[in-house]
Amino acid sequence: MYHYDDFDRAFVAERNAQFRAQVERRLDGSLTEEEFKPLRLMNGVYLQLHAYMLRVAIPYGTISTPQMRVLAELAERWDKGYGHFTTRQNIQYNWPKLVDIPDMLDRLGDVGMHAIQTSGNTIRNVTADHFAGAARDEVADPRPYAELLRQWSTDHPEFQFLPRKFKIAVTGAPNDRAVTRAHDIGLVLRERNGEIGFEVLIGGGLGRTPMIGKTVRDFLPVADLLPYCEAIVSVYNRLGRRDNKYKARIKITVHETGIDEMRRQIEASFAELRPLFDDTAMAALDRIKAQFALPSFLNGPTEIDLSDPVLRSFVDTNVTPHKRDDHAIVTISLKAHGRTPGDASAEQMRVMADLAERYAYGELRISHEQNVILPHVRRGDLAALHAALGAVGLGTANVGLASDIIACPGMDYCALATARSIPVAQQIAMRIDEMGIEHDIGALKIKISGCINACGHHHVGHIGILGLDRAGVENYQITLGGDGTERAAIGERAGPGFAYDEIVPAVERLVLAYLDVREDAGETFLDAYRRLGPAPFKAALYPEEKRDAA
Amino acid sequence: MSRRPFTPKVLTANLLREGDVVYLDATDAWVADLHRAELIEHEARAADRLAFAEAQSSRVVGAYLTDMKAGPNGPEPVHFREGFRATGPSNYPHGKQAGA
Missing domain, CATH: 3.30.413.10 (Sulfite Reductase Hemoprotein, domain 1)
Structure with a gap:
């Protein structure tokens, strides 16, 4: 991966020194908030609902093991022990103190990272395919x-x-x-x-x-x-x-x-x-x-023992074919059922760094789907890697499935949000898990945004959920048929929104309706929607209208 | 066109250095507990309190007036957004609920 040269290091150090002085001037009253706000935003510092938020750039989602360890260090030293990976392949800290942020930025600078242009009306962090290379x-x-x-x-x-x-x-x-x-x-x-x-x-x-x-x-x-x-x-x-x-x-x-x-x-x-x-x-x-040269791959077996059903399930969902037959791309799910999508504790970050060094030539990626990728893993190491991930709650086999939900921070953290996203995602994942139908449902992308700004990419979710404030009450609109791939499509609004305590049952009805109408297990939710149109899904969402019309 | 009648409010902001949510009480102190905030019943008083808060820019940031109602222990949120600010996020026991 790219390593900073002297120019990069000097540029970031100078910028950090400027920001440290700007913070000092704000604290001593030399700068008003009106003057300071654009300066802090240029350095990734927002004021959110409960506290400041620092957004750190992870260019094109590529991160080294020393960098991941510093992200863990920031979480422990200056935040609450975790970080939140975002749909721009960045990481956000939800609780930093303004007085600490210059120290955080200096520490990031030590490993070639910064928060520049993670906000403001500028060109933001350039993102890329998380399986790149x-x-x-x-x-x-x-x-x-x-x-x-x-x-x-x-x-x-x-x-x-x-x-x-x-x-x-x-x-x-x-x-x-x-x-x-x-x-x-x-x-x-x-x-x-x-x-x-x-x-x-x-x-x-x-x-x-x-x-x-x-x-x-x-x-x-x-x-x-x-x-x-x-x-x-x-x-x-x-x-x-x-x-x-x-x-x-x-x-x-x-x-x-x-x-x-x-x-x-x-x-x-x-x-x-x-x-x-x-x-x-x-x-x-x-x-x-030259800095993105592939690692010196070690040879290994192409076929591995998958008689363990837990490992088999993990390989089915979280492992993608690699350009070499004896290697695999492993996606580490940050979507354990009931947990906050995209969050990783400091311990988990360190474990992922350790495992990347042991099994993946020291490379890690962050996906816009808020997961972590080990791009080059020998197939012969998959069983050991899976066991090590499971020990720290990172072995969930759900990548690409219904509980692999993109969710923005929503009103639990974001000052712009109009409703919560995180607990909706948690409850959908838990419900799907309880029903035991997740692997039967197969590929399904549910994406949740807590406001119209759509940081949770709900428009391109197969099932998109948009949280709104309707007369002081959380209300959730559902869109259907969105797609973020090369066949990109904007989801169509299904109908009236649902109250907070109605949205999970509504999603449950949707997935059950899909299981009823699909041609066979090979037809995905999105394929079924494209074949049938919205009618059977709307009928499931709004059964009372169907009854009234009868 | 009739003007919307004034409804009770609390003055809230975030601490400049730490970012914590705070409320203005009746003695000009910034307090962490919503129940100790001053419930402002009159429009003129609200304007005064907002002017006071805006003059405190070396202590707080983002001051604004927000609707609240009287409760048995002091002001209570009218809108769920202020409910979350007064307690904390729903996914972790962080924020004000951590010390409750």
Whole structure:
């Protein structure tokens, strides 16, 4: 993985020193909160419901074992012993004291981490396929390009005050695990005539007005990546609306301007910018690529004993084929039934770091689905790894199943939330587990957001749940048929919302209805929804309407 | 157009240094326990208390008035959001409920 050079280290150290001085000036009254707020946000510090929150960037979800141990140290020294992994592959600490945050940032800087541009109207943490470098289906590892984009976008002088935040995702595989179609810029690596390039999508996004991204270039040569992205963001910076924050994302700009006119302006800007970019970036890319070299793989068996049903179940759900037959990609579920999705204790973080060193060549990834990945595990080590994970509550075999729920922090923590997400996720997972039908249900993505901003990606959940405040009472809307993959779709609202104590039974009725109507066990919930449409699912959600109509 | 009648309120904020949720009591002190907060019954008093809080920017951040009702032990939340602020998150025994 990428390791900071002297420039990176000096940049982060200088930024941390600046922020330490800014905190001191805020505390001694030299800075007002109005002056300080944009400064703290530029360094990932929010004021949430109960306390401050620090959001730390994990670029493209790739993290080393020393870094994971420092995340554990932060959780123990300055927080409440845990961290929350987010849908941007970041980690959030929910209880830091403002006076401690400069020390936390310095400690992060020791291992090449920071919180810069994890907030504010800037280009945020660039995300990538969490199986990058290991996936059997990938054209190329997307992380070197994501790192190049990170370096380009960090502290970019033109892009610190965009109309609104800006999110970029990169995938190197045709099976889109990075939700590229729901990003401001989605980059999909393609191979054409032996050359690697990008399909470039713009204008995707979730939130209040969900949109699927549109292709603005179907094949962009790698050498043009930075000037083309600079052209996109420059056009957005110029055209993006600053009069209404709810219409300020590029998805609205694309919608109002039209993709053809956006393309024309982007290409015109690109023609001006391209000559200004010399070969420096490509030379940097070569140096970056060298740091993403695959580990020296050890040979091992391709077939393993799966007679233990518990191990078999884990392998069925949490293990994905690797580009090498004798290795596997292991997803560690942070979704044990009844636990908070995406949370890991300091102890669990340390164990994951230890196991990554023992079994996975020291590599870890964070997925946007709030799980942790060991990308390179010898198949012969799977049984020992599974046993070690189980000892610290990390052996749950539910990846991709109904209890592998994305949930934002919701009103338990977030100042913007309109309802809780976490307890809804906990109760759905517990109920599904009690019913003993989770593995029978099979692939099902439930995603929960505690407000219209959609941090829980509910629009692209097969079952999406949106928590709202209806006249001072929590109320939950259900959407159906969403999909965050290469077949991206925005879920359709099923009907009236449900009260807090009605939402879990409603989801239960949905999954039971699916089991009734599916053609066979091979037809997933989403396939059944696409075949049948919403009618049988709505009938399950609203049985009284069906009765009234009879 | 008729103006919405004033409803009882409490002045709340977060401590600047620590971030903890606090409430303003009748003696100008910032207290952690909602039940000890001043329940403000009159609009003019509410404006005064908000002005006071905003002048305390070296101690607190994000001050605002929020609806509360009188309870047997002091002010009680009207809205569930303030209920969570007064107790803590529902997934861990953290926040104010930790010391209860």
